Amino acid sequence: MHTPSEPRVRLVLSTCPDAQTADALATALVDERLAACVNVLPGVRSTYRWEGAIERGEEVLLLIKTTAARQDALIARLQALHPYELPEALAVEALGGLAAYLAWVDEQTRDDD
Known part of the structure; x- marks a missing residue:
């Protein structure tokens, strides 16, 4: 459980079609202070149902803090x-x-506006 002084940190998962898209998304989210850090993990193999068919593909996983x-x-x-x-x-x-890491995530995602 969180203590009152701990920020409430979230890990958001998202997949991308390729490394270029993943890098662009990661840079934008960090630059806009929506994310403190984004890990880009290539080589993810996804299997899912889309529009009634089973699909498989290579994707890149984003771990967004x-x-x-x-x-x-x-x-x-x-x-x-x-x-x-x-x-x-x-x-x-x-x-x-x-x-200290949780505090850093909080600090890096503060909206300065």
């Missing part, structure tokens, strides 16, 4: 920038972690 406060804005921006008609955007709450 943000806060609960920025999660909705991040997902909206991800959807706006993503080339997929229906991009994956799955948020998982971090139940804990290194306090």
Whole structure:
């Protein structure tokens, strides 16, 4: 459980069709302070049902670190920038972690406006 002083950190998962798209999305999300960090993991093999057919493909997985406060804005921006008609955007709450890292995520995603 979170202590009152711990920021509520979220890990958002999303897949991309290729490394170029993944890098562009990662850069935009960090540059816009919607994410503190994005890990890009190539070589993901996905199997899913789309429009009634089983599809398989190589994708690139994004592990996006943000806060609960920025999660909705991040997902909206991800959807706006993503080339997929229906991009994956799955948020998982971090139940804990290194306090200094959680604070860093919070600091890096603060909206300075």
